[in-house]
Amino acid sequence: MPLMIRLVRQGPKNNYFYNIVVGNSRRRLRAMPVEKLGEFYPHPDAQREKFTKLDFSRTKYWLGVGAQMSETVQKLFAKAGIVPAMEIYPDVKRTLTMEQSTNPSKTSTVSE
Numbered sequence: 001m002p003l004m005i006r007l008v009r010q011g012p013k014n015n016y017f018y019n020i021v022v023g024n025s026r027r028r029l030r031a032m033p034v035e036k037l038g039e040f041y042p043h044p045d046a047q048r049e050k051f052t053k054l055d056f057s058r059t060k061y062w063l064g065v066g067a068q069m070s071e072t073v074q075k076l077f078a079k080a081g082i083v084p085a086m087e088i089y090p091d092v093k094r095t096l097t098m099e100q101s102t103n104p105s106k107t108s109t110v111s112e
Contacts, residue, residue, distance in 0.1 A: 002026065003067035005059075007040065008033070017041045020054065020073065022062050037062070040076060052076060 004025035007018040018040040021033035038054035045051070059082060063069075069077065078085040 003034065003062065003065070004070065005037065005062060005067050005073050006070040007072055015043065017043075020052075020076075022067055025068065035062070052080065054080060056080075056082065 002025045003022055005020065005022050008021050008030065009016055009018055011017050019033075019036055020038040020040060022035045022037060023031060023033040035058065037059050038052065040053075041051040043050070059077070063083070069083070074083060075085075077083045
């Protein structure tokens with residue numbers, strides 16, 4: 001059974017939060033998870049802080065067993081210091097268009 005650590009959205013529309021769960025990657029998100037590792041509150045509070053509640057020991061266990069992480073969970077865990085930050089590879093097409101827009105065209109003007 002391939003395990004995945006991912007976020008599952010919970011709560012009302014304007015005050016939602018995410019549960020960080022371990023579950024089968026081939027099943028739907030709201031299926032019964034294997035274990036709930038914590039919660040992530042994306043809305044800032046009065047001090048403009050976002051909260052993440054996480055059970056570090058169980059998270060380390062599941063990563064040691066071989067559970068994969070979604071990209072968003074990997075970013076959260078990198079901020080928490082559990083895993084190293086992942087390398088982000090920019091899209092090749094995007095960099096090509098950015099290079100073309102920043103470099104002026106090399107057209108030579110002939111002055112007589």
